[in-house]
Amino acid sequence: MATRRFSEEPAFVLHRYDWSESSLVLEVFTRHHGRIALVAKGVKRPTSQFRPVLLPLQPLHLSWGGDAEVRTLKSAQWQGGHVMPTGEALLSGCYLNELLMRLLARDDPHAALYDHYTLAVQLLAERADAQQLILRAFELLLLRDIGLLPDLAHEGNTLAALQDGVFYVLGPESGLRVAHGDDAHALSGEQWCSLQIALDEADPLIATLRACVGCQQALQPQLRNLLHYHSGVRVFKTRQLMLDVQAMGRPRASPEAASTNFQTTP
Structure with a gap:
């Protein structure tokens, strides 16, 4: 059975916690799938393309794959539209x-x-x-x-x-x-x-x-x-x-x- 994939889904990061020395599990709120868990592999490495993107209160487009409870993040892009609240x-x-x-x-x-x-x-x-x-x-x-x-x-x-x-x-x-x-x-x-x-x-x-x-x-x-x-x-x-x-x-x-x-x- 082919692994399910979802692309360019509007989402926000709600919470994140350690998965391994280099990876994080993200709790994200998506428009069409509700709250889901994604593992962002290697995101804590200095060279990771995800590091400056996976921030809370920022509108994102996320792509992921997998059928388990915790799916695997494939890509993340800032959607734009407004700045992060401060203070x-x-x-x-x-x-x-x-x-x-x-x-x-x-x-x-x-x-x-x-x-x-x-x-x-x-x-x-x-x-x-x-x-x-x-x-x-x-x-x-x-x-x-x-x-x-x-x-x-x-x-x-x-x-x-x-x-x-x-x-x-x-x-x-x-x-x-x-x-x-x-x-x-x-x-x-x-x-x-x-x-x-x-x-x-x-x-x-x-x-x-x-x-x-x-x-x-x-x-x-x-x-x-x-x-x-x-x-x-x-x-x-x-x-x-x-x-x-x-x-x-x-x-x-x-x-x-x-x-x-x-x-x-x-």
Whole structure:
């Protein structure tokens, strides 16, 4: 039986670890094949053509072959289109990579999610003042696309439509429920419905980013609970590193200012 080969597949490197003294195993997110593992033979040698190319948060075209769980990388080319995020935006991009590593099964294609990720990485590089909005929007789309986000326009237990003027909180098992007096991070029915409408738009990342304006602080801990619950971890390593960097007192622009007339670069 001939070995299967795939050529010029759009992909991003999510993670890499040692395979041998000269080789690495790469966890990559591809558009048509989902998350897969590739061995890059000889990539740690100074003369390897792969060394300057196989970087995270860079759009690539990859070719590989093999039928085993870990395939063999044949070629890698930088696709171009945007520069790598830097500084705090680089940490945000690594956080997106950790989410994909923990929540995506191997060989499970998510073409639409790949496109959302591509745009999110581009926006992180271009709009440092909108990082938190970009992260919240991508978290929602990730949970929605892998089937872990409940309907945001209806209560989870009763399936009743959300009511204007009533506040709700999102739980990892029951979905949305009416907020109690001790729920510190509730959102109104109007806000949850706006998020659901945005997720259903033709360009959902930008629409959801805009819908997050004004509610991103209350949304963050609720999405974090869902992500921790479904990934089985108490804290993401990259998020803890982000918090440590922010605790050093680095100033940031407000999310509201960042989202004013928010447009992507042509």
